[in-house]
Amino acid sequence: MGKTLSEKILSTKSGSSAQAGDIVVAGVDLAFVQDTTGPLTVRQFRAAGFKQPAGSLKAAIFLDHAAPSPNRELANDHKLLRDFAWETGSLLSEVGDGVCHQIVAESLAKPGALIIGADSHTVTAGGLGAFACGMGSTDVAVAMALGKTWLRVPESIKVVLSGRFASGVYAKDLILYLIGLIGADGATYQALEFGGEALSAMSVPERLTIANMAVEAGAKVGLFPSDEVTRSYLEGQGRDGDYQPLSADDSASYVRTIDINLAELEPVVSRPHTVDNTAPAREIKGTKIQQVVIGTCTGGRLDDLAVAAAILKGRQRHEQTRLVIAPASRAVMRAAIAAGYIETLLQAGALILPPGCGPCLGLHQGALGNGENCLSTANRNFKGRMGNPEAFVYLASAATAAASAVTGEITDPRDFS
Numbered sequence: 001m002g003k004t005l006s007e008k009i010l011s012t013k014s015g016s017s018a019q020a021g022d023i024v025v026a027g028v029d030l031a032f033v034q035d036t037t038g039p040l041t042v043r044q045f046r047a048a049g050f051k052q053p054a055g056s057l058k059a060a061i062f063l064d065h066a067a068p069s070p071n072r073e074l075a076n077d078h079k080l081l082r083d084f085a086w087e088t089g090s091l092l093s094e095v096g097d098g099v100c101h102q103i104v105a106e107s108l109a110k111p112g113a114l115i116i117g118a119d120s121h122t123v124t125a126g127g128l129g130a131f132a133c134g135m136g137s138t139d140v141a142v143a144m145a146l147g148k149t150w151l152r153v154p155e156s157i158k159v160v161l162s163g164r165f166a167s168g169v170y171a172k173d174l175i176l177y178l179i180g181l182i183g184a185d186g187a188t189y190q191a192l193e194f195g196g197e198a199l200s201a202m203s204v205p206e207r208l209t210i211a212n213m214a215v216e217a218g219a220k221v222g223l224f225p226s227d228e229v230t231r232s233y234l235e236g237q238g239r240d241g242d243y244q245p246l247s248a249d250d251s252a253s254y255v256r257t258i259d260i261n262l263a264e265l266e267p268v269v270s271r272p273h274t275v276d277n278t279a280p281a282r283e284i285k286g287t288k289i290q291q292v293v294i295g296t297c298t299g300g301r302l303d304d305l306a307v308a309a310a311i312l313k314g315r316q317r318h319e320q321t322r323l324v325i326a327p328a329s330r331a332v333m334r335a336a337i338a339a340g341y342i343e344t345l346l347q348a349g350a351l352i353l354p355p356g357c358g359p360c361l362g363l364h365q366g367a368l369g370n371g372e373n374c375l376s377t378a379n380r381n382f383k384g385r386m387g388n389p390e391a392f393v394y395l396a397s398a399a400t401a402a403a404s405a406v407t408g409e410i411t412d413p414r415d416f417s
């Protein structure tokens with residue numbers, strides 16, 4: 001029987017013929033932590049008596065969630081992580097470099113790799129054809145030391161994409177639509193594997209946005225094949241040698257197949273307080289918004305800033321709506337400056353934060369007040385997510401976010417076309 005993408009990658013990484021349901025021990029290529037999960041990993045690593053990460057993998061530490069540190073406790077966590085990185089020779093991504101998942105995509109992930117991270121949105125790298133998943137801090141500590149981990153090979157859902165997005169509709173709308181369709185537990189411990197003729201016109205940044213949110217449907221991974229689009233992205237990053245073609249076998253077995261015609265989609269918004277509580281933007285337009293956030297590992301890439309700048313050019317944010325921009329990485333920030341997007345956003349009244357997670361998880365840089373509504377390009381809108389259980393978070397594309405920043409209320413971006 002043919003293999004899914006998950007089965008193929010985990011077969012190679014485990015040296016066995018892996019089938020869905022099997023438990024495998026697989027070699028890890030990259031194990032990483034960030035600054036909220038990393039301190040426990042470091043303590044567990046040391047408590048277990050480990051001295052060095054395994055030579056067979058790359059270990060990486062990212063200071064991105066509270067960057068720069070907003071208080072002494074988090075500053076001390078950063079110090080612990082820096083000391084660990086310097087002692088062990090692990091890669092250290094400093095404050096201001098950006099969100100772990102964006103940097104992994106830009107410089108570390110490659111097709112066919114096994115990547116684990118102490119962060120649930122590690123799934124993002126599935127956009128490049130890597131089997132990438134989040135794990136607990138202790139699991140990552142052990143994998144870092146041993147160079148391998150155990151996994152149950154997931155069953156796969158095949159998502160077949162056809163057609164092209166209409167104007168004003170983006171990858172974020174697709175993944176919100178899909179999560180609304182199957183529910184927040186619709187793919188629990190399964191792989192969402194994307195395919196179909198639409199992929200030939202779907203960029204890697206779009207794929208990263210979609211893979212990033214696979215976990216919001218409970219998926220273990222969100223996986224794209226590695227194709228010519230992947231090759232050209234890696235070439236653009238100066239990483240030609242990391243490319244390898246990768247696709248599922250035609251005879252692979254799936255638990256479910258979902259067909260989506262991109263041309264039939266429209267702008268979607270997730271309403272508080274669950275990601276699968278979706279509605280077309282046009283149905284809830286008029287909802288007042290006090291803060292718009294364009295950033296994060298889901299919606300803070302160069303393409304997102306370009307879309308936002310195109311809508312905001314020559315316009316101003318609504319006087320009662322704050323506009324917060326957090327580029328996903330230093331590379332994104334530099335490219336956005338070079339392209340003039342940052343200047344456009346500043347002229348529109350935006351506040352530009354340093355590259356990093358920004359206000360996404362409510363640690364700093366934009367926590368919400370009681371009763372306030374935020375429209376964000378992030379991936380989660382759980383109660384209290386942005387620092388206040390009395391506030392409300394809506395999720396949407398950068399286009400919907402930018403259009404809503406202008407009007408001060410949820411707006412269908414097609415109204416600006």
Ligand code: SF4
Pocket residue numbers: 065099100101119121296297298356357358360361378379
């Ligand atoms: Fe997590 Fe948000 Fe940071 Fe992404 S941007 S890693 S979702 S806190």
